[in-house]
Amino acid sequence: xxxxxxxxxxxxxxxxxxxxxxxxxxxxxxxxxxxxxxxxxxxxxxxxxxxxxxxxxxxxxxxxxxxxxxxxxxxxxxxxxxxxxxxxxxxxxxxxxxxxxxxxxxxxxxxxxxxxxxxxxxxxxxxxxxxxxxxxxxxxxx
Numbered sequence: 001x002x003x004x005x006x007x008x009x010x011x012x013x014x015x016x017x018x019x020x021x022x023x024x025x026x027x028x029x030x031x032x033x034x035x036x037x038x039x040x041x042x043x044x045x046x047x048x049x050x051x052x053x054x055x056x057x058x059x060x061x062x063x064x065x066x067x068x069x070x071x072x073x074x075x076x077x078x079x080x081x082x083x084x085x086x087x088x089x090x091x092x093x094x095x096x097x098x099x100x101x102x103x104x105x106x107x108x109x110x111x112x113x114x115x116x117x118x119x120x121x122x123x124x125x126x127x128x129x130x131x132x133x134x135x136x137x138x139x140x141x142x
Contacts, residue, residue, distance in 0.1 A: 006045040013121075014052045017130075017137035020101065021058040024065060029104035031142050032056070036109065036118045049114055053121045055137050060097035060126040064089060074103070098124035 016035060020028055034040055038050030064072070073086045092099050101124050109115040123132060 004043075006043045006048050006050055008048055011041075011043055011050060015055065015132065015135040015137035016052055016140035017055045017057065018140050018142065019058055020056050021061040022063055023142065025062050025100060025104055028062065028142065029101060030108055031140075032101075032105050032122065033108035035140065036105070036121055047114070049117055051118055051121060053132075053135070053137070054123070054140065055130050055132050055135075056098075056101055056122070056124045057128055057130050058126075059101050059124050060093060062097075062100060069093075097126040 018028070018032065032054050035054055036051040038044045038048075038052070041050055044050055069089050072089050074088075074092070076085045076087070077083065078085075089100065102119075102122065105122055106115075106119055109118055123130065125131075
């Protein structure tokens with residue numbers, strides 16, 4: 001018996017669509033991260049990007065459990081002394097709702113150059129419309 005390792009360019013990548021309306025952020029992000037990495041395929045190879053494209057709609061309506069809406073904070077540091085900024089989930093839901101999903105998925109990917117390429121295959125839209133109808137994405141079962 002031999003172990004087959006997938007080589008780049010020998011497989012096809014599909015497009016999936018996910019409706020985030022009412023879904024819990026952490027559970028949704030872990031499933032999206034698995035699809036971006038290709039863990040849902042039998043041809044998964046850790047050093048090759050075998051994942052698929054994922055389009056997420058209704059990112060502004062994603063749900064968080066507990067008191068995370070007001071208590072969870074995201075920290076940003078400018079590099080200057082005393083210039084760190086804290087923002088909560090309510091701020092991002094109002095100004096940049098796609099950040100919540102992008103940040104959660106990024107944290108669930110490995111920390112290497114391959115993960116940067118995987119993250120470019122994630123397309124997040126705050127509303128119900130998206131610009132990838134031409135790719136004919138299929139609904140992803142969560």
